[in-house]
């Protein structure tokens with residue numbers, strides 16, 4: 466028996482008819498694609514963050530679907546949804562027999578959640594990456610609880626800073642001068658004062674979104690050996706997320722200034738220091754944005770362009786000159802990445818496949834650009 470297509474036609478006949486529709490007429494045959502054009506890169510990371518199983522309503526690795534259609538799992542939003550949506554959209558386009566001028570590549574990379582140092586950071590330096598000839602990339606975004614979809618055109622730079630303070634040790638019963646703790650306290654106060662200023666700046670200006678200001682959190686305090694021993698060294702660790710418009714040299718000098726003002730023997734070191742923030746233009750000067758936003762408009766989707774508040778692999782792509790947008794098509798969905806009970810409604814997931822299908826057609830059809838060889 467031969468299987469029949471949706472309209473009862475033999476699939477071989479359907480394929481034959483699709484081939485006939487491609488206008489390969491001499492003297493200007495349309496072979497469908499143009500491998501000299503730069504490609505579209507669809508990136509997603511495979512790793513997920515750890516879970517606190519006891520806080521979950523369902524096993525985070527079972528992908529339980531409740532009676533309403535919510536799928537619970539670590540990675541449901543960040544970002545296994547996107548990986549499968551890419552694959553399904555490409556499968557659909559291939560199944561429908563589409564051919565586009567530009568090649569679409571998909572990358573499934575490791576280690577994004579721990580900084581991408583053995584993942585995308587390394588990959589973009591390899592000849593295999595160059596060989597993809599990526600002209601534009603899509604990567605992850607965030608859910609949006611409203612009807613709109615958020616799209617990210619830049620990111621804040623992660624600066625993970627450890628401040629170490631050294632001072633005079635001694636017996637815990639005495640008023641010792643110049644202790645590590647009091648100097649560290651000064652630095653902590655300076656940094657938390659800066660934090661409050663940025664928080665206020667964000668709060669008082671409705672036009673500013675989270676990613677447009679610099680955030681910082683005190684995330685670790687270390688030092689000390691016993692109640693009655695004044696330690697000679699103590700440290701405080703901070704997670705800074707520096708807005709892309711900040712002068713990074715001046716910002717580092719500010720850090721230096723806070724440490725110096727606290728006294729002798731206060732130094733800082735970096736555990737992460739991103740210094741190449743890039744912005745992908747979101748106006749019609751950027752043909753990729755034009756195609757992306759146009760396709761969204763055609764689907765009646767409302768876009769909210771923003772700066773990604775944390776860090777993704779997009780920063781490595783943008784830094785090597787590949788314009789990138791961070792987009793996870795999840796509207797009417799609370800932002801639950803890295804949270805307990807991370808979940809996604811199946812209808813939102815499926816609509817995402819439709820959205821990518823349209824977006825990919827538009828992006829892979831962007832006509833020849835000056836940069837294309």
Ligand SMILES: CSCC[C@H](NC=O)C(=O)O
Nearest residue numbers: 578579580623737775776
């Ligand atoms: C400094 S690399 C850390 C990358 C991480 N990415 C996702 O959460 C983040 O904390 O933003």
Ligand SMILES: [Zn+2]
Nearest residue numbers: 543544577605
């Ligand atoms: Zn992610």
Ligand SMILES: [Zn+2]
Nearest residue numbers: 514543578802
């Ligand atoms: Zn993540």
